[in-house]
Amino acid sequence: MSPERPVRGEARRALILDAALEVIAGEGPGALTHRRVAAAAGLPLAATTYWFSSKDELLTAAYRLAADRDIRRVTEFADRHAGTSDLAEVLTELLAAELGEGRTALIASFAMWLEATRRPELRSIEHDWTEGYLSAVAGLLEGAGSPSPRLDAQVLTAAIDGLLLGHLARGAQDDVRTAIRPVLARLVEGLVGDA
């Protein structure tokens, strides 16, 4: 229909970052090149080099965006379900959402995590990501009557990370909820108890 008035200015920057996340999630951070990102965004090569002075800056900005999105998602989710009694079920839904709509940001976040191993500049992003997750989960735990929400949140987030990574790696083979629910149920039972 519309001959599509081309996106200009700062909006382009956002477009490029989105395309970068797609590339990272779809082909891995190693495949992130100016040309590929530009192509994914439907823009000429010079667009990426104009808005990001180096490939590294582009990659870092993309990681930051992925982390922020994921933090926002989990925070909103936790707020919406604060004070729940069926914590395991709520967490199952959270993980399903992360692996569903949140998949792109999630993969990028894990890639960033791994790269932070050798690139200290990424540590601050990693720190915010961890902290965001931790406080969101701690909030849920408080509502569910955990005796030590902060410690329990550390346990829970570690397990969540492991579960997410595992199910990403295994692909969409088995139904997420069916596979994850019993594990989370067992964990929550252990932490919150049934008292």
Next chain:
Amino acid sequence: MSPERPVRGEARRALILDAALEVIAGEGPGALTHRRVAAAAGLPLAATTYWFSSKDELLTAAYRLAADRDIRRVTEFADRHAGTSDLAEVLTELLAAELGEGRTALIASFAMWLEATRRPELRSIEHDWTEGYLSAVAGLLEGAGSPSPRLDAQVLTAAIDGLLLGHLARGAQDDVRTAIRPVLARLVEGLVGDA
């Protein structure tokens, strides 16, 4: 001293794979190139292309090696500590070992994990890795008197993965044992109980 008789034959293949793991752990899978690996192994470029018909084959073989090493490490560790009563302490030592001597194989394993997201050929390696970890941990849990070792092992390995990844990302900043022990203690307490 010795002019070092050059390594020849199959031994070279092993040398190259070790060098490849070093590169993956040190500079990331994206930095794995024939030239870099050859340089790290102290061999000419043609050595890597002779023993591995493509870069992909080299990368996959390196991942396989990393997984096998890690599986062996965790299995031996579990065997050595079977029937322990202080499960949390034993697990803390396991994780410290993974992050210490096992660091290279561990990083490579996680990188493989993430890449399995988009490369189904890696799934079988991922499967063996998961299975090896799961049965090793289940063995420990049985000894510690868990009511449902298999399910609890799923919980535990997920948490272990998350903890390992987190501490890799944060670098060697804080003492591993100090940071990890309370989390594992809380988790084990929840699973095995004190009954």
Next chain:
DNA sequence: GGCGTAGCGGTACATCTGTACCGTTTTCGG
């Protein structure tokens, strides 16, 4: 002891990459 083959090392080359450059178009404050 000779010889076929596996192992080896050097080089070549087409392709892709990051980035710099430069002339043109659009935007917007005055």
Next chain:
DNA sequence: CCGAAAACGGTACAGATGTACCGCTACGCC
């Protein structure tokens, strides 16, 4: 409405990369 500054698009180029190729060497088997 005008002019400077921002945004844009195309192109150029040096360097790195995967891989093929070719002639040489060492080793094991007859």
